[in-house]
Amino acid sequence: MAMRMPLLYMYMFTPTTSTAPARCKTKEAKGLYLRIRVNKPTYLRCAATLITDPSDFEVRRLIGTYGFMNITRLYDGRIARGPLRGTSVYFKVYPGRRAAAIEADMMAANELEAHAFLQEIPRGGCQNLQILLGGFETETGEQWLVFRNDGRYTAADYAKFAGKQITENFALGEPSYWGPNGGEQTIKHRQYFINKMLQGIMKGLVYMHDHDRLHQSLGPASVVINTMIERDADYLIPRVGDLAFSVDIRNSLYEDSSQLLSEGLWRRAAASGAMDLLQKRAFGIADDIYGAGLLFAYLAFIPFCGTGIMDSFSLQRLLEDTFQLDLQATREYCLEDDRLLEAVRFLDLGDGAGWELIQAMLNSDYRKRPVASAVLNLRFLTGAVLGRRY
Numbered sequence: 559m560a561m562r563m564p565l566l567y568m569y570m571f572t573p574t575t576s577t578a579p580a581r582c583k584t585k586e587a588k589g590l591y592l593r594i595r596v597n598k599p600t601y602l603r604c605a606a607t608l609i610t611d612p613s614d615f616e617v618r619r620l621i622g623t624y625g626f627m628n629i630t631r632l633y634d635g636r637i638a639r640g641p642l643r644g645t646s647v648y649f650k651v652y653p654g655r656r657a658a659a660i661e662a663d664m665m666a667a668n669e670l671e672a673h674a675f676l677q678e679i680p681r682g683g684c685q686n687l688q689i690l691l692g693g694f695e696t697e698t699g700e701q702w703l704v705f706r707n708d709g710r711y712t713a714a715d716y717a718k719f720a721g722k723q724i725t726e727n728f729a730l731g732e733p734s735y736w737g738p739n740g741g742e743q744t745i746k747h748r749q750y751f752i753n754k755m756l757q758g759i760m761k762g763l764v765y766m767h768d769h770d771r772l773h774q775s776l777g778p779a780s781v782v783i784n785t786m787i788e789r790d791a792d793y794l795i796p797r798v799g800d801l802a803f804s805v806d807i808r809n810s811l812y813e814d815s816s817q818l819l820s821e822g823l824w825r826r827a828a829a830s831g832a833m834d835l836l837q838k839r840a841f842g843i844a845d846d847i848y849g850a851g852l853l854f855a856y857l858a859f860i861p862f863c864g865t866g867i868m869d870s871f872s873l874q875r876l877l878e879d880t881f882q883l884d885l886q887a888t889r890e891y892c893l894e895d896d897r898l899l900e901a902v903r904f905l906d907l908g909d910g911a912g913w914e915l916i917q918a919m920l921n922s923d924y925r926k927r928p929v930a931s932a933v934l935n936l937r938f939l940t941g942a943v944l945g946r947r948y
Contacts (some may be wrong), residue, residue: 565753608674610691614639614790615704619647624779629653634707636689646707647691654699661818665802666693668819672771672804679769686762688782688799707796709785713857714757714778716786720748720861728864739919747788749904750944755783757939760797763850764930766798772842774803774823774851778856778870807839830924844924847933852877853917860910862900877920885917908943914941 591845609615615639622632623713633649650669652662673690689706696702759781766773768860771782780800805820852874859868865889881887889905892898905912915938921927928936937943 571719573715574623581782608690609637609642609704610694611638612696612702614692614695615647615649622647639869642691645691648707650703652701653704654696654701662743663699663701664817666703669802670703670803672801672806676766676771678767684765685760686758686797687765688797705799708795709782711783711786712779713759713781713783713853716755716783717778717857717860719786721863721865721867724862725864725866733926743789745900746944747791749862749907750941751788751791751794753789753939753941754794754942755781756794756854756857757934757941758794759798759853760850760930760934760939762796762798764934764945765848766804767843767846767930770806770808772805772807772823772846773798773799773801773849774805774820774846775800776846776853778853781853783806805842807842815823832924840890841924843929844927847919847927847930848924848931850930851916854919855916857904858916859898859901862904863897867897883920883922885913885920889913908937911936911938911943 614637615635617633619634621632621634623629630653631651633651635647635649637643637645637647652666654662670690670693672686676687679688681935688708689701689705692704694702694704759776763776777800778800780798782797782799784795784797803819805823823845824838826845827838827841830841832838855873855877856870859873860870876891877883877885877888881891888909889902890945892902905916915933915936916927918928918936919933933939
């Protein structure tokens with residue numbers, strides 16, 4: 559089996575407490591679409607609706623950095639003028655030409671084009687995808703993409719926060735990880751919150767696949783959430799973003815699929831026996847499902863474990879290397895560690911519906927993985943195992 563790159567961990571987000579304002583050289587900037595050449599008519603239609611004048615924005619403070627191929631900076635801010643004046647936004651800044659960031663230019667162009675396409679679909683729109691509002695380029699070649707700020711936190715932030723709560727309660731000598739006022743009710747809140755998050759993530763992926771787009775870098779840092787309060791799960795809206803590695807799988811565009819950002823995907827496809835267009839398409843969709851399966855496993859384990867007990871790398875090694883994607887063997891191993899029991903109980907709901915879900919998504923044969931819409935309707939994600947329906 560050709561193993562995919564561990565995309566679950568591609569984006570390592572590092573928050574910062576810096577309050578120094580970011581400056582954009584307004585007079586030296588120009589519209590992003592003036593430099594990025596694309597042949598896709600959808601992008602050209604969308605260009606007129608995006609805000610491309612940097613003087614329309616107010617950049618406030620640096621809020622973090624993340625990246626794999628290049629370090630990307632994040633700033634918060636707002637729209638300073640025009641019909642969307644006052645709208646809270648965040649800026650995603652790709653390195654410029656002076657940093658010799660050729661890949662960064664490609665990633666910025668790809669992310670902008672992917673959002674533009676998905677946002678221009680007639681009668682389209684999905685509340686589980688992040689919304690691009692504009693973008694511009696500075697004289698140094700930095701690409702600034704502007705997104706509506708629909709949440710300050712990511713799924714990775716939530717998982718770390720939840721794990722920290724368990725560790726702190728345990729350090730205080732509480733009889734259980736869940737604290738004096740938690741117990742069964744706290745566990746139910748957490749289970750429902752995570753289940754609702756998984757449901758929203760998959761809705762975003764279904765929308766992308768239905769419109770011939772692969773994500774290809776789905777991970778905990780690429781999901782923005784509007785709350786981390788588990789009691790407010792009914793109001794939780796997860797939004798999928800980070801489309802820099804997104805791949806267009808419309809038949810007419812396969813001839814462009816050898817570009818740098820997608821060559822690894824098609825190399826894995828060929829190694830798995832996917833040679834013609836239909837097989838490549840099926841492999842690409844299945845590859846996204848595999849990435850989503852790793853993300854689901856992450857969200858099933860990390861929020862139920864204390865800090866340092868399990869992390870994304872060790873979890874992936876456990877699943878792929880130690881147990882060769884055998885989820886039943888993984889379960890038996892986890893049963894022997896008291897610190898992992900709540901994660902086991904969560905996946906045991908519905909007579910093991912959670913384990914069955916992840917096992918199907920991580921099937922070593924890409925042909926046997928369910929498509930996104932089928933995953934969305936499995937028992938574990940409908941809410942039935944928690945006595946709820948979404």
